[in-house]
Amino acid sequence: ARAMEYVDYDWELSADEKVMRDAGFIEVHQANGLIWVKLMYGTTDNIAGYDLYGDLKRAYLHPSAALALGRAQRLLYAQDSTLALCVKDAARPLRVQQALWDALPDPSLRGYLANPKTGSLHNYGIAVDVTLVNARTGEELDMGCPVDTLDAISQPRYEQKFLKEGKLTQQQLDNRLLLRSVMTQAGFQTIPNEWWHFQTMNRAQAKQASTLIP
């Protein structure tokens, strides 16, 4: 056997990525290479206002969510090949969940974030925050508000009301509905508070099936 076959590529992975890989998580581009990834907590443009990820640059998910995301991208491509999914967050270490919780300006906003005491499905690699982009340029479609807008305008349960009040346009709602359609057909569940958040199982199932990333 040639020496190259024994090269260990661990040095390419950050400490978080090694933990995620050892937990059996899959990097989303292995599920589908057309998916865009722009991890919002790896920039300063997020609800905490600082970079929470450092050298964690790639998006990982538990296989149930990674494979479903690959299916969603294929469904989207079949429907409109000019669009692509864009992952804004995927597996998220628990310490980042705590940092987000601590950075929330107002306790009344905690409906938009899972309590780190119980853990988020993101901490198990079971949840993904995702939007639609132009497949060529990566420009995000108008969903009526950006991902992680901590306001009622983000909540799918109020969309019809906001449409009637003129606070959401039909095009913005159609964009959300297209995203929701491909994600749910692919096997994801929605939540009532956030148009961008999707998950493949509940917390009890996640505790059985997956690993909490510390």
Ligand SMILES: C[C@@H](N)C(=O)N[C@H](C)C(=O)O
């Ligand atoms: C903060 C937002 N991106 C998010 O992920 N919220 C859900 C509810 C979570 O923390 O699991």
Ligand SMILES: [Zn+2]
């Ligand atoms: Zn989420």
